[in-house]
Amino acid sequence: MGLIQNVLALIxxxxxxxTIHEFGHYLVARWSGVRILRFCVGFGKPFAxxxxxxxxxxxxxxxxxxxxxxxxxxxxxxGTHSDGGTAIGRSHNMLSPLWRIAIAFGGPFANFILxxxxxxxxxxxxxxxxxxxxxxxxxxxxxxxxxxxGGEQIVAVDGTTVVGxxxxxxxxxxxxxxxxxxxxxxxxxxxxDTSTFDLLITDWQRGVDVPEISKSLxxxxxxxxxVGGIVEGSPAEQAGxxxxxxxxxxxxxxxxxxxxxxxxxxxxxGTRLSLxxxxxxxxxxxxxxxxAVTNAAGTQIGRVGVQNAVRTVSFGALESxxxxxxxxxxxxxxxxxxxxxxxxGAVSTKNLSGPITIAQVAGVTLERxxxxxxxxxxxxxxxxxxxxxxxxxxxDGGQIVFYTAELLRxxxxxxxxxxxxxQIGIVLVxxxxxxxxxxxxxxxxxxx
Numbered sequence: 195m196g197l198i199q200n201v202l203a204l205i206x207x208x209x210x211x212x213t214i215h216e217f218g219h220y221l222v223a224r225w226s227g228v229r230i231l232r233f234c235v236g237f238g239k240p241f242a243x244x245x246x247x248x249x250x251x252x253x254x255x256x257x258x259x260x261x262x263x264x265x266x267x268x269x270x271x272x273g274t275h276s277d278g279g280t281a282i283g284r285s286h287n288m289l290s291p292l293w294r295i296a297i298a299f300g301g302p303f304a305n306f307i308l309x310x311x312x313x314x315x316x317x318x319x320x321x322x323x324x325x326x327x328x329x330x331x332x333x334x335x336x337x338x339x340x341x342x343x344g345g346e347q348i349v350a351v352d353g354t355t356v357v358g359x360x361x362x363x364x365x366x367x368x369x370x371x372x373x374x375x376x377x378x379x380x381x382x383x384x385x386x387d388t389s390t391f392d393l394l395i396t397d398w399q400r401g402v403d404v405p406e407i408s409k410s411l412x413x414x415x416x417x418x419x420x421v422g423g424i425v426e427g428s429p430a431e432q433a434g435x436x437x438x439x440x441x442x443x444x445x446x447x448x449x450x451x452x453x454x455x456x457x458x459x460x461x462x463x464g465t466r467l468s469l470x471x472x473x474x475x476x477x478x479x480x481x482x483x484x485x486a487v488t489n490a491a492g493t494q495i496g497r498v499g500v501q502n503a504v505r506t507v508s509f510g511a512l513e514s515x516x517x518x519x520x521x522x523x524x525x526x527x528x529x530x531x532x533x534x535x536x537x538x539g540a541v542s543t544k545n546l547s548g549p550i551t552i553a554q555v556a557g558v559t560l561e562r563x564x565x566x567x568x569x570x571x572x573x574x575x576x577x578x579x580x581x582x583x584x585x586x587x588x589x590d591g592g593q594i595v596f597y598t599a600e601l602l603r604x605x606x607x608x609x610x611x612x613x614x615x616x617q618i619g620i621v622l623v624x625x626x627x628x629x630x631x632x633x634x635x636x637x638x639x640x641x642x
Contacts, residue, residue, distance in 0.1 A: 199491065199557045200553040203556035203557040204258070204552055204556055206556070207552065207556045207574065208258050208260075208549075208552075209258060211571070211574060212236075212260055212261040212534055213261070214305060215261070215301040215304055215305050215578060215579075215582070216235065216262065216301060216305075218262050218300040218307075219263045219297055220233055220263055220300045220330065221300060221304075222296050222297045222299075223263065223265055223297050223300070225283070226297060227283055228248065228251045228265050228266065228284050228285070228286050229266035229283030229285070230248070230264070230265055230283070230292075231261055231265065232251045233248065233250060233253070233264075234251075234252075234253040234262055234263075234264070235253070235254050235255070235261040236255030236256060236257050236258050236261060237256075237257040237260055237262075238257045239256065240253035240254060241255065248283075259549065265286040266284075266285050266286060267285055268285040268288065291597045291598070291601035294597045295597045295601075298591075298594045298597065300401065301582060301590055302578075302579035302580070302583045302590055303579070305578050305582075306575075308571075308575045309522050309525070309572045309573075309579070310519060310521075311523055312568050312569075312572035313517075313521045313572055314514045314515060316569065316572070317509045317517055317518055318506060318508065319512035319565070320506050320508025321506070322505070322506040323359070323420075323505060324359075324376045324415075324502065325357075325358070325420070325503040325504065326348045326359050326362055326415065327345065327348075327349065327383070327402060327415065327417065327418050327420065327503065328342060328345065328380070328413060328414065328415075329414050329415065330343060330344030330345075330416075331343075331344065331412030332412050335412025336376075336393040336394055336395065337378075337391070337411055337412030338412055339392060339393075339394070340391040340394070341391055342380065342412070344416060345382060346380035346381065346382055346589060347380060347381055347382070348362060348378055348380050348413075349379050349380060349388055350377075350379035350388075351365035351366060351377070352365060352377050353379075354367075357505055357507055359408070359543070362408065362413070363377075363407050363408060364528070366407045366408065366411075366451065368531060368532075369395065370397055370398060370399050370405055370407075370535060371397065371398065371399065371400040371535050371538075371541055372540070373396045373397055374390070374394075374395060374398075375395065376411070376529075376551065377390060377392055377393075377500060378390070378392075378393060383418055383420045383440035383503075385474065385475060387472060390532040393411055398410070400541075401540065401541070402542060405541075405542075411642025416448075416451075417451050417452040418439075418451060418503075419438060419440060419441035419442075419449045419450075419452050419455035419502070420438065420439070420440050420472075420503040421436065421437055421438065421500050421502075422500065422505075423437065423504065424436070424467035424500050425500070428485070428497075428500070429482050429484060429498045430498040430499045430500045433469070433480050433482035433483075433498070434480050435471070435500065439472070440471060440473075441455050441470075441471050442471065442477075443468075443469070443470035444467050444468070444469050445466065445468060452502050453507055459485075459496045459497065459498055460495040460496050461495070462484050462496045463484055463486035463494050463495055463496035463497075464484065464485075465483065465484065465496070466481055466482070467482050467484045468480075469481060469482055482498050483488060484496025485497050501608045522576065525573070525576050526576060528554045529580050530580065532606075544636075545633075546626070546630045546633050547630060547633060548627065548633065549631070555570060556570060587615035587616045587618060588616060588619035588620060588622075589619065589623065592615065592619055595599050596615065
């Protein structure tokens with residue numbers, strides 16, 4: 195069942211991304227007045243199609259690993275077969291170089307638009323994450339050498355505000371292979387002031403096949419007994435507990451973690467517990483009577499009505515527009531930086547992924563929930579747009595290079611130059627696909 199689910203997730207994911215990409219090409223082509231012969235999602239022989247009143251065939255093919263838009267070209271006999279040459283619309287090869295550049299850019303731009311829309315939806319819907327508290331780092335780790343001792347909450351990485359561990363991981367990705375310092379801003383539970391910690395790095399995780407982003411720095415999640423949400427009317431509210439309170443002792447026992455705090459509460463149903471909490475740097479004495487409830491096993495346990503430290507962040511519809519645009523732009527810059535590091539060897543090419551890994555990740559995210567899948571779809575759409583703009587013949591970026599050269603020269607590149615370019619493009623794209631697929635297979639075999 196897992197394999198079938200992953201395959202279906204891959205088909206769904208690529209279907210969405212390819213359709214949006216090709217529709218971007220299609221819209222600009224329509225605006226240019228060129229005749230469009232076929233809009234196809236998938237490769238190979240179409241198994242379903244229909245033709246609209248403009249003569250465009252809309253098709254779905256059997257191999258769901260891409261798609262294409264076929265436009266009328268006077269040099270292509272397929273462009274004149276249906277009406278003897280009196281096509282509705284102009285020929286692609288007769289368009290100006292600027293129009294052809296715009297059509298080539300339309301696909302990647304549509305992927306960037308999709309990414310922005312998905313980021314906007316996530317910002318409006320809101321995300322909930324456990325606050326990134328640290329456990330005590332190993333003594334010889336960069337985190338420990340920087341002065342972190344455990345229990346701190348990370349609030350920013352290199353000046354970028356973070357909410358959860360996922361944000362920290364994304365911010366740290368930009369520093370792979372580099373030397374210098376990573377600046378963390380952190381604060382203790384219940385404190386308002388933050389402190390800055392400089393983690394020194396030298397060729398950090400350079401060329402490592404599977405980089406350990408946080409662990410290599412000594413950054414691991416900790417779970418202190420920090421109060422997050424409080425249920426209205428609960429024993430916790432009646433006791434005077436507040437969000438961000440750090441429980442340091444309960445019932446005369448020291449509390450070092452959320453797990454210890456829960457364990458003490460559960461074994462004291464209906465019994466008053468003395469509490470020592472830290473609030474904004476001050477120690478307070480409180481008491482609470484856990485409510486007696488029956489769990490699924492039929493055992494009576496105590497509950498006080500609190501949840502651990504989480505944060506839900508959401509924004510208004512209008513407020514989210516510039517935030518989504520900025521996030522899309524920052525993500526593009528980050529991905530370009532990672533690709534550059536792959537070419538220089540700072541980041542291992544083992545991090546390239548192909549259809550097998552995409553299928554597995556898509557299947558997992560669909561199981562975890564719509565929010566996780568939308569996040570994945572946004573990142574994949576952005577990646578598809580950036581990669582297609584690489585100046586490699588066969589890709590949109592390669593076409594843009596050819597058309598730009600024509601614009602500057604005043605005439606097209608020679609047929610021989612274009613053929614050689616496409617041959618080079620086939621080799622490069624084929625090599626990337628083989629590398630990505632081999633990485634997929636290595637991961638798959640390593641997980642068995």
